[in-house]
Each structure stands twice: as structure tokens, then as C-alpha cells.
Amino acid sequence: MKADPAGVLTGVHYLDGDFACGEGAMAAGCRFVAGYPITPSTEVVERISRRFPMMGGTFIQMEDELASMAAVTGGVWTGTKCMTVTSGPGFSLMMENIGLAAMMETPCVVVNVQRGGPSTGLPTMVGQGDMMQARWGSHGDYELIALSPQSPQEAFDLTIVAFNLAEVWRVPVMFMMDECVGHMTEKVVIPPSDEIDIVPRVLSDKAPGDYLPYEVNGRPVPEFVRVGDGYRFHTTGLTHDERGYPVMSVECQEDSVHRIINKIRLNANDIVRYDEENVDGADVVVVAYGITARVTRMAIDMARTEGVKVGFLRLIVVWPFPEDRIREIASSTKAFVVPEINYGQMVLEVERCAAGKAPAILVPHGGGGVHDPAVICQAIVEAAK
Amino acid sequence: MSTPPNTPLPEEHPIAPYLRMDRMPHIWCPTCGIGTVVKCFATALEETQLDLDKVTIVSGIGCTGRVAGYMNLDAFHTTHGRAIPFATGIKLGRPELEVVVFSGDGDLTGIGGNHFIHAARRNMDLLVILVNNFIYGMTGGQNAPTTPTTARSSTMPFGNFERPFNLPHLAASCGATFVSRWTCLHIRRLTKCIRTALGRKGFRFIEVIAPCSTLYSRLNRLGSGLDLIKFYHDNSEIRHGADTRELEIGYQDSFVCGNFVDEERPTFLDLMNAHYEEVLGDRYVRMPPEGGWIHE
Incomplete structure (x- = not known):
């Protein structure tokens, strides 16, 4: 489908990468953002918090990054597209619930405007030291998707791609910016909304009695439903079967965890992108x-x-x-x-x-x-x- | 002659429709207190006649953290301590839902303590039912932020020298608009309390004192879970409206139960909507009750 015009600031702009990323999220249909301030990422949520009230979006500044990522993971299950934004130290705190999002197959976008590390490191200066953390930062075995923009224009364009990939593969997508791209100001062209392709949330048309939250029937990802639509589904961070019920067995671990890995590994050639x-x-x-x-x-x-x-x-x-x-x-x-x-x-x-x-x-x-x-x-x- | 194991019960349990019966038997120990709290919650849901499709339950990790998994509602079993922020995301993403957080003392006020105080401060529209068994049960009886001073736990084998939280006072001082405490044997009063809370808005907090029959009771040689349930019930004094500063719980000491706070104050969403309507006027677009999702 095409983008909701309410979120698209069509025109030629002079924006920094952080603002462009925020615009990309709003164009992509993101309507819930939970975040905690951290340099050099804060401008993303500053942009969003200024524009969200005019498009039916909700921004909440949470008490920390643990809460931000948890709120985003919860918010996704309402059907709303959700994002959080951070930098290295906050990214570390988000790892816990990034793992939950991977396990529950919750599509969302996590922006990391990278700064120098480790620890508090260089808060206002560039780094690219979180690339392996993006892939391996949460415990256990899982796969996800990460992108890295080289310019404010790409910060806009690829944020939309990030939301779309999240939706198609039901994974958290890491948007790995860096301080230079985040704070660099360049021309950013935002096209009309009818030229922006959006992957909408696709809901199962099964009746509640026939629906199982993690049934795949040979597809790479299960069908989705929303909380509050009468499905009375259950989901958990525990190893779970098709019903979303915990099953502590070698067989269930193999079936469920191998599937969330293989949905990315076996389809990697459809996901990879390079110039x-x-x-x-x-x-x-x-x-x-x-x-x-x-x-x-x-x-x-x-x-x-x-x-x-x-x-x-x-x-x-x-x-x-x-x-x-x-x-x-x-x-x-x-x-x-x-x-x-x-x-x-x-x-x-x-x-x-x-x-x-x-x-x-x-x-x-x-x-x-x-x-x-x-x-x-x-x-x-x-x-x- | 003993009954064969798969013989159907002659009559369905009255709260069976509220439970995922395909997940029975549950994991809780014999004479654990959590089950009766679940019963009270289910009964309260029945009495309120809420549309259960619009009630969501979120738990964290631990023994009480398993409650979400047994309720026949949209249910989320999340990460340790994060049930409240996860529930916050659901509430803000689809404001029409009644979102209930059901978890334990260690989960909500140990690892999740920061989220607890901030959700109360914001008056986030959540009903939080906290089962306090004074200990980390699932991991083997370790010391909790609620363990009474001098009580033994597996990590305080010589007795706890820390001072525990007074949870109703914590919730009230942070801004909760509904604060109660009952024991898991106050079936009728707890059910009524939950029912009342389901009819209110804002950050509603109900602490339920319950025995950990396997660990807390055994480590402290307090008899069976049933003995402890009875002890808590018989040593609790009901004092509605009590000053929450006076609600500390000493080891095997008497304590106060009741409904302490019941106020009406605008919730986070009330304040947000009113504020933006005031400062932005017609430009403000409120997230619709059914959520801010974009679909074909």
C-alpha cells in the first residue's frame, strides 16, 4: 500500500540524518515511539515528538531504555508500527527486550545512532563499534536484520525499508546510523505519499477458534493478529509451540528457534542489499x-x-x-x-x-x-x- | 477404588471459561497462594461483565508471572520486570483496552521497581495485581525487596538484615490512584476489591499477601502453606483508609489490610489528550481508541 499522507512531509528539505530518520519513520506509518534521551540520537525523537500530535501518533519518554524497548514490543501487538531510538549505552540496555521481540516475532525498528565506545565512551563523537552487538547482543540464538545509511537521504529512505522488512519477516530491525550521518545536514527529498510503498500489517482472516499464533504451514512467518480483536492468544519469551504455549523440550526448541533463524538465513538473498x-x-x-x-x-x-x-x-x-x-x-x-x-x-x-x-x-x-x-x-x- | 486420571469432572469449575484449561495442570506448588488470587480475579471479571476480548493481561517472570499464561484472555508473558512498560505500550497503542498487569513482588518491585514508580507517577491506566510471597520463589527462595527483616531466605541464610518495601506506601507516594492490600484468603473482599478496581481508571495497585509454601515457609519452618495462609489472614487487621506509612510488614507480625487510596485523577492519556487539545486545538489528532494502526 501507499504511505499515509498524514506522516509524509513531501518536499525538498535540508535535514540532518536524525531528523531524516524521524521523517522516514513517520512516512513509514510509525505511530508509537517510546524512547529515552541519549546523545547523539535525541534529535530523532525530538522531531517525532513535535510532529506526532498532528498525525495521531503517540510519543512517550520512558524511564529508561529497558522500558522503551519493552513498551515498543508491547505496542506492536496493537497493530501499531513502533520504533525506539538510542545510542550505544542505551542499545546495551535494550538487548533484553530485543531478544523478546525476536522470540515473539515482533516487528519493530530500533535506531542506534552510534557513538564511540565502549561504556560512556565519546557521547558526541562518531563510532561504528556496535555492529556486532546489533547482531549478537541479546543472549541465545536468533537472527535479525540491520541496515546502515550513509547520508540523511538514506536515513529517510532506509528507515522506510527498515519498517517494511520488519513487517515482512516479523523481526526487530536495527537501524545502525552513526553520529556523522545523524548530525550531517544535506538535501533530503521526501516524495509524495503515493510514491512511497509501505508494507502494512497483514492480519489473519482466520476465525478465533482456528487461529494459532505461531502456526506457519510452510510459510517463513506466522500470521499476525492484534490484541483486542477476540483471538485470546498467548505469547511468551519462553520456547513455545504453535499455540504460543511454553514447551520445555529439545524438540520444541529445535522447531521454534530453528525456524526463527531460518526465516532469515534461508531468505537472506531476498533481504541483502548492497551497492x-x-x-x-x-x-x-x-x-x-x-x-x-x-x-x-x-x-x-x-x-x-x-x-x-x-x-x-x-x-x-x-x-x-x-x-x-x-x-x-x-x-x-x-x-x-x-x-x-x-x-x-x-x-x-x-x-x-x-x-x-x-x-x-x-x-x-x-x-x-x-x-x-x-x-x-x-x-x-x-x-x- | 481410585478415579481413573482422565475421567471428566462431573461439573465444570465456575471459572473454567476464564482459564486456558488446555494448560492445566498449572505449575504452582500445593498450597501456593497464587491460585486463589487467580480465582478472585476471574470471579471479578465475571461480576463486572467486561468484554473479555478487550481485557489484556501482561505478566513478567516468576511464579506469579505465569498467571498470564493461564488466563483465557489476550495474554503476554514478557521479560523479568518489564510487564509494566510492555503493558504501557499496549495501552498507548490501543487505548480502549483494559490492561491488567499480574506479577510478583520481585518482578514488579525488584528488577521492575523503576517502571513501577514511573507508571504510578504518570498515573498510567493499568491495573496492577501484585502477589507478594516475600521471596523469589521460582529461582529457589532468594531474598526479595519484600522479605521481612530477620526472615531467612536462601541467600540470607542467617536472616535478612535489610529493610523491605512497604508496597502500598511506595505506590501511593508515587501517585497511584487506587491502593489496596489483602491476603489470598480474603476471597470475598479481594474479589470485590478487584471488581472495584476494574471500574476505576488510572494506576491501580492491589497487593495480595500469599504464602510460598515450598520455600519461604520451609526455610523459616512456618509449617505448610495452609498454615501460613491462615496465619496471614488471622494476623491481618482491616483498616480502610489507613495511613500508608503504617503498612510495613514485620516478620511473622500482624499487619494491616484494606483499601487505602481510591481517588480520581486524570490518567496519562487524559492529560496528554487534554493538553494537546488545549495547545494545538484542531491541529491535534488523537490516536483512535482502536489504535493507531495503518492498514488496507
């Missing part, structure tokens, strides 16, 4: 995401003037990781170069998928700023030798 340029025949392929992708472009231009054949793969959907594509490229390139604002996170995935066919060379940055393009360029030139 690539000049990858075929490249001596070196750079893999980057978020603000580092922007810096990388300059480094690639510099390396090309030195005669290196450089390809570029920019991760847009970060999780699930584009395993198949990296595997293919690994057999034709000399090396991967992976700059990121951490001491080696997504590079581990590149290395895993390359499986020894091509080295994955990390260009780390501890956070608080972006790479000097010359440093990335140097790594590319070295790798090409």
Missing part, C-alpha cells in the same frame, strides 16, 4: 558502510590515480551479511580492504566469507572522527601489490 561498483576485475575490493563509505569514495579515487583497479562494495543491509556475493568476489580479487570505525567487526564477516581465498585487511579507526582517506588509500595500494 557495488567496478568490482568485476578489481585487484582490490573495499567493503564499507555508513559514514565510512563516504570517506572510502575519496580514498578509492586517490588509489585509482595511482593506477590500482579498485572495486567498491557498500553494505546497505548489514545483517544478514551478503555472504554469497563476498564469496564470489573472493575468488576473483587479490584482497579486500575493510575500513570501519572500530577495531575490526564487519571485517571478520568478510574474512569468514572469503575463507582464505583473499585476505581481508582491516583499516581500523578507534572513533571520535572518520578515517583520513590517505590511510585507506595506502591500505588499498599495499593490498594491490
